[in-house]
């Protein structure tokens with residue numbers, strides 16, 4: 257074991273160019289652990305188009321009447337470039353929205369004034385390994401980490417959040433997450449709703465105590481299923497109402513929750529018209545009766561409120577689905593939410609006064625997420641463009657491993673959440689986690705498909721939103737174990753698998769195969785479950801691209 261780690265370390269030393277002097281200065285630390293608290297300086301040969309400062313602070317903000325709520329808040333400031341690069345949200349805990357153009361060179365100066373180690377990750381962005389916010393780059397209170405990269409991503413609705421070793425869930429919950437919107441020429445040429453008619457909505461769940469303070473725990477139950485708040489907040493605000501004019505809107509939806517999965521639908525039966533996913537616009541819009549939105553995922557929808565009278569209200573709901581931890585036979589036997597779902601919603605919720613498990617909002621329950629109120633009559637004749645973008649489909653035969661896709665087995669056993677039986681550790685790259693740079697890879701995430709877990713594993717299977725850092729990927733196929741069919745049918749029609757993705761939901765009994773390019777950058781890039789409690793529990797690993 258130690259000798260293998262040494263080999264890995266030598267590899268890492270080689271590809272990152274860590275100097276012998278540094279290695280000698282930290283003889284007892286692994287390379288990655290040695291990077292914690294090192295910070296990162298601005299480089300003199302990088303000439304940014306946009307320079308942003310992000311400061312992380314502990315502050316009290318008025319969310320409710322009565323006592324203010326203590327949160328961990330990011331404050332943004334544009335130091336160079338267009339002022340529109342940062343939109344602060346003073347009224348909520350949500351971090352500032354970053355707005356950039358494809359092709360811009362950006363420098364982001366992160367200052368950590370929190371009483372904890374922390375690091376930010378740009379979710380969905382294709383940036384160099386060192387700029388990606390890997391936990392090994394966490395900085396201490398008072399330290400600074402300077403990110404410098406060129407925006408290579410196409411227009412899309414990305415986001416950013418804390419990615420600190422073992423405490424990502426708690427830090428995101430406390431407020432360390434914001435939106436990251438990229439625009440480009442292709443998108444600007446389209447006649448899509450712009451300005452105030454282009455609205456980004458971060459959907460999260462939180463529990464506040466009777467002193468208006470955020471309540472969080474990660475006891476065994478929360479670690480296994482993920483923490484569920486008992487209240488939905490949108491852009492950091494409870495009981496969110498969006499006032500709209502009677503015309504078309506572009507609504508961007510992020511699931512920024514720690515573990516909650518949504519099945520979103522309009523309450524008046526209007527279908528969800530999806531125009532974009534994680535990595536930007538689709539080629540053409542798609543209509544779904546409902547859409548599934550797992551933690552980390554984004555959807556953009558087009559919604560036309562024209563013809564609706566002032567005062568009309570619409571609710572975006574999350575509909576019930578089978579979220580059962582037991583799945584398969586159990587789910588089939590009991591139908592509906594499954595035994596565990598009911599247990600959590602009913603018994604557990606009741607037992608602990610709703611503080612434990614989402615209370616009145618069990619996972620897979622039916623509840624309102626946000627309201628839209630038509631508050632202004634306008635004349636508009638909006639037409640959804642028929643063609644939104646051009647997406648080059650990736651082909652299996654172009655994958656370097658077309659004949660033998662990498663298989664990543666998701667499992668929850670013995671009170672742990674694992675990827676191929678392994679838990680997260682820094683500097684622990686195994687042979688099957690090394691990827692040659694500039695290759696296309698077929699990767700399958702197997703959540704107990706065809707009984708690969710056996711009965712014991714099946715009892716513990718639950719949905720996992722799987723995410724990979726770096727470039728966006730395309731979904732090639734989904735396969736479902738027939739024993740899980742009944743539960744699966746309650747979510748299946750809500751998957752949007754076209755376009756570019758960085759996170760996708762893998763249901764119990766399901767195997768999802770994707771094609772992912774690993775171009776341009778060498779180094780470590782993470783792959784993990786975006787149920788943040790699972791991630792912190794170790795359901796996370798690094799690929800080493802070299």
Ligand code: C2O
Pocket residue numbers: 377379417419552723725782784786
């Ligand atoms: Cu949204 Cu590794 O992260």
Ligand code: CU
Pocket residue numbers: 377378379380723724725
């Ligand atoms: Cu990410």
Ligand code: CU
Pocket residue numbers: 673719720721785786787790791795
């Ligand atoms: Cu998971």
